Amino acid sequence: MNREQQQLAEGVLFTDEYQLTMAQMYFRLGLHETPAQFDYFFRSYPDYGAHKAGFCVFAGLDWLLDWMAESRFGPAELDCLRSQTGRAGTPLFGADFLAWLGRHGSFEALSMRGVAEGRVVHPHVPLVVVTGPLAVAQILETALLNQLNYQTLIATKAARIRESGRGQLVIEFGARRGHGKGVTAGARAALIGGADFSSNVGISHVLGLPPKGTHAHSMVQAFLALGMSELDAFRAFAETYPDDCVLLVDTIDTLGSGIPNAIRVFEELRRRGHRPVGIRLDSGDLAHLSLQAAKMLDAAGFPDATIFLSNELDELSIWQILTQIAEEAGRNGVDADRIIGRLAYGVGTRLVTSAGDAALSGVYKLVALRREGKWVPAMKLSESPAKMPIPGDKRVWRLYDRRGKATADLVAAREEEPSAQQEIVLRHPNETSLHRRLRRGDLQAVEPLLEEVLCEGRRLLAPAEIEQMRARRRADVERLDPGVKRLMNPHIYHVSLSEKMWQRKQRLIAAMRAGLPRREPLPPDPATPTSA
């Protein structure tokens, strides 16, 4: 695929065929400009098999907005659609529809509310709410899901890896086994969610961060093949990078050759006034080798040299390495916390592919259409209650308890103001009997989660810097109950409906069940305001 083809593949035609065939059908019926509301939400946390997430970190919105601003149906895109024929050999898309697409086929008519990137988020809560002409909002679905699902998946994995690594340095280096050019989005999401740096040069520069790296085994191999030694290789590298020297010590024999040679080169650097950065371990029993390496580096007078670990790491393997270090340190006469405090992690494949659960179950669902000035909720009845989207126009609130910990996310009708209520009723989204009451006095704060992002195509928020998004993530993770952060079997965070929203949902289910098939629209909620 050359660059021209890539622009075609990744522009507005980065969508599913049925979005376009549906759009044309709406056009034929005169419904294409009916105002519609779609909610983006995910149904369950990533489940990695042996372990499971108890929270997610939202990411991807800004890149979606960039894509929306640059994508429209231009001549090349319209030519493609014009060339499509149906089974009968006639054009699939009519000239009138294509002319309309040429005039209105951009995302300039859409408005959007959304959660800020970097924030901690939970299932069933609308994270992005899109309103605008039905046909256009429908065409957006594929690209929106692609960006938000993947980046949220990876930001979440990165947050888990950071937690399990106890906040030590994490470097993302997943480009070589991640999924095609998607790894640039993966690197960004990792940097928001928990990685400090990426080894990926291009995306690091785009995001304003320095790329990081050490060296490969091939460097030592090349020296050996040319009749030189590992020590020669290390010396040459240290000569070139005297102040940025990290040496990979496992090409020949980690304890017998790699670490002793590294220490020799570090001593030479020190004599010349430089401070070596550290070593990297990429194979073997990383816990045991970390302990031994720490002892050897300490004995040589390099107590601050970092020990970088890599090799198919993820949150679980890091957690196991640290557990093993804690158990073995005493026997080895070393302090476990001091060793753990000098570790750093290179995390690649298992981070950017979200090993164990490689997709987030995010969906984009029609929840309301505007008819005669009112939002009419839309439902899909066949699904189990747990899969039904929350219908109609709404707002989302996060409730913080007296400790300042987030205790629940509340989905309420658009016009509700939970922060002004004396008592808030939290209804389980599906279980009739489950509810919880919170007095306003027991809450430190009631925070609206959705911000105005886009007003008829105009961006209302400046793109955030990576550091701002990280600050949001750190603050939100800090405000999570420790049980929610457990790597395995996490405590379940409450996502609730307001009493009013719950009643609306029940009323709609009853109306739909009673009235199918029928000729009347679903009842608009009595309290739905008449303006969008």
Next chain:
Amino acid sequence: MNREQQQLAEGVLFTDEYQLTMAQMYFRLGLHETPAQFDYFFRSYPDYGAHKAGFCVFAGLDWLLDWMAESRFGPAELDCLRSQTGRAGTPLFGADFLAWLGRHGSFEALSMRGVAEGRVVHPHVPLVVVTGPLAVAQILETALLNQLNYQTLIATKAARIRESGRGQLVIEFGARRGHGKGVTAGARAALIGGADFSSNVGISHVLGLPPKGTHAHSMVQAFLALGMSELDAFRAFAETYPDDCVLLVDTIDTLGSGIPNAIRVFEELRRRGHRPVGIRLDSGDLAHLSLQAAKMLDAAGFPDATIFLSNELDELSIWQILTQIAEEAGRNGVDADRIIGRLAYGVGTRLVTSAGDAALSGVYKLVALRREGKWVPAMKLSESPAKMPIPGDKRVWRLYDRRGKATADLVAAREEEPSAQQEIVLRHPNETSLHRRLRRGDLQAVEPLLEEVLCEGRRLLAPAEIEQMRARRRADVERLDPGVKRLMNPHIYHVSLSEKMWQRKQRLIAAMRAGLPRREPLPPDPATPTSA
């Protein structure tokens, strides 16, 4: 990320930082233009947990070549590198090195041999062999691994899905939950490996295939919200697409509403002279619903209507659905094969993320350097024998038995001609005692697998059409022993070394073990030719 940033992120800087720091070090030592040979191979088949691949389908090479042709260190890329500073605050890359990169920092000096895309491939066999200046070949690593690992992973998954679906129509629609823009590569790989079409509009047009689709639940929901019915929605869709009408029947109640309404609309289409395409089932017990749907469609006189299945499908769930249909069909008075023969599969997330094993373990290893006119093999000793690359310059042969089935891949020294030998000894790559002898007369064919792809940057092969690559895949899959194609616990295909190659590897291991550290180069193989 806007388009300008994307070009920077996805151009030649789509690499890992350490490739560049190593390249500069080679430059400082005057080694940067030493001819080097790197092999690309993977170490094990994808292992999905409950099931495992017994073969892979190679893909991604052509897109890699496109990328190589367009990527070079231009002013924007050099500016990025110039801005990088080390820990001491001084520039990380010297002006002399950057000047060299500006002059030689493209892939025009590289040559490449490779397996044709679409071919069946196996572990440890070099699939791409890159030769050229050490620094440039090193910088290529990240992008090469990214393209080949992901596309081979997905082509493999698609081949499995096609096999388990018994060759019925497969449509890829993974864009919404795949990994960012990587899904375009995923769609291509799926189309090579086993999918007939993709729902992704842009990439389908780039590849010259028509995109395919049905409609979404939201269409029926929109009609309901506007006071109309599922039947109204189906009629409107059929009116717009009378010859391409596939109706999604599970928005309300599949058996009670969706299928009866679809049949009513199909009857109306038939009266107007059109032939409906079929229905789509997206939830519930797909085996049971397929049976019931087939009976209802048969009874209404639509025995040829296709039944599209979707909902988190993969090779295992498809296999289970077909098994269940085979078991239940008799009890329902229908013919299982006839039902199975009218099914088609929409496969999304689990295809483009390779659910169960989301990364291929492909690596790019330095295997030889040229010194005084000879290729000197490079080895990495610390690894287990199973992980060691096969050293030095080599060729790869596929052996077909008398039935015409592939019986082994043989990795031989460059100068060997197994097709001319009376007896071929196949050595297990690691186990000394395991070997097998084949007489030439017992073999139908001995086929060289690697083709000349690139000669000093000049492309020797025209890009293949999707259909050509599919033809290769079909022919190769046909020539696999059925045991190798089993979804679970597949029979192990033999990948062997020639006696000569095996001896070379043993000699090198012995030389390295004996001589470390040493000042002499590893011995070149006595029979290595002096020309590349």
